Amino acid sequence: MEGVHYVGEVLHARSLKKLTGNNQFTPQAESIRTLRSNLLAFCKDGLPHSGKSELILISSSVQGEGKTFTSFFLSRSLASLNKPTLLMELDLRRPRLVSNYAPELKNKAGLVDYVNGDVDLKSIIYPSSEEGFYIVPAGSMPSNPSEILESDKFREMLEEVKKHFDFVVLDSAPLIVADTRATIPLADAVLMVTRAGYTPLHVLKKTISNMKEFKAERVGLVLNDVSMGLNRRYYNYKYGYRK
Numbered sequence: 001m002e003g004v005h006y007v008g009e010v011l012h013a014r015s016l017k018k019l020t021g022n023n024q025f026t027p028q029a030e031s032i033r034t035l036r037s038n039l040l041a042f043c044k045d046g047l048p049h050s051g052k053s054e055l056i057l058i059s060s061s062v063q064g065e066g067k068t069f070t071s072f073f074l075s076r077s078l079a080s081l082n083k084p085t086l087l088m089e090l091d092l093r094r095p096r097l098v099s100n101y102a103p104e105l106k107n108k109a110g111l112v113d114y115v116n117g118d119v120d121l122k123s124i125i126y127p128s129s130e131e132g133f134y135i136v137p138a139g140s141m142p143s144n145p146s147e148i149l150e151s152d153k154f155r156e157m158l159e160e161v162k163k164h165f166d167f168v169v170l171d172s173a174p175l176i177v178a179d180t181r182a183t184i185p186l187a188d189a190v191l192m193v194t195r196a197g198y199t200p201l202h203v204l205k206k207t208i209s210n211m212k213e214f215k216a217e218r219v220g221l222v223l224n225d226v227s228m229g230l231n232r233r234y235y236n237y238k239y240g241y242r243k
């Protein structure tokens with residue numbers, strides 16, 4: 001597909017245990033590491049060095065393609081390179097990042113509360129159990145999600161966090177949601193997640209052609225939920241490490 005770089009794939013994970021804790025040698029964990037390496041090559045200047053930061057927006061054509069899943073495991077993986085990484089929950093209408101992956105942040109103040117002027121920036125950046133990996137939850141349900149993400153305060157906030165993190169990853173809503181489009185020109189790179197056997201090809205093609213219209217600087221494609229069974233590349237992993 002013209003103008004789009006294929007960044008990599010994420011394997012289907014039957015259980016999150018394949019990706020967390022000590023399961024560093026599962027094929028699923030390996031697919032995230034490969035995606036990370038490919039992403040670094042795709043970034044403008046490779047691995048960010050001091051004073052440089054990369055703002056990566058993760059979106060998709062439709063709901064449920066694995067944006068939040070990919071954002072979370074990719075961000076954790078970036079942080080493990082000793083590159084401080086901030087993951088921000090930008091899907092303000094259907095925030096699933098906290099409920100699925102960081103339940104300890106449930107009901108905590110977040111992005112919406114900061115933009116509304118109720119709390120300061122420092123207080124909405126929460127450390128996770130992984131060193132160098134921080135999360136900004138969506139926070140309170142907004143009455144005006146578009147206005148939050150289109151506000152100057154949100155834009156200034158991104159500039160500010162970029163000074164402190166090597167990677168800032170935005171877990172967005174699908175592109176059919178208007179406020180996601182407003183954030184696209186702010187990103188250094190956009191990763192479009194598409195789910196194997198789920199997203200109709202014509203929908204994906206339309207999304208990609210729309211990216212130009214939305215002024216995306218660089219667009220990469222990630223194929224998610226790939227089944228390992230038929231993929232020879234993972235053969236050794238599958239039989240070498242399966243417990």
Ligand SMILES: Nc1ncnc2c1ncn2[C@@H]1O[C@H](COP(=O)(O)OP(=O)(O)OP(=O)(O)O)[C@@H](O)[C@H]1O
Pocket residue numbers: 010011012013014060062063064065066067068069070091094096173174224225226
């Ligand atoms: N590679 C994968 N292996 C197994 N399960 C996955 C994978 N990717 C996503 N899922 C599961 O599919 C569901 C949808 O994924 P996720 O919430 O990440 O999608 P999303 O694109 O963020 O959806 P939404 O548009 O609702 O925000 C979740 O239950 C998630 O755990």
Ligand SMILES: [Mg+2]
Pocket residue numbers: 067068069091096097171172
């Ligand atoms: Mg999501």
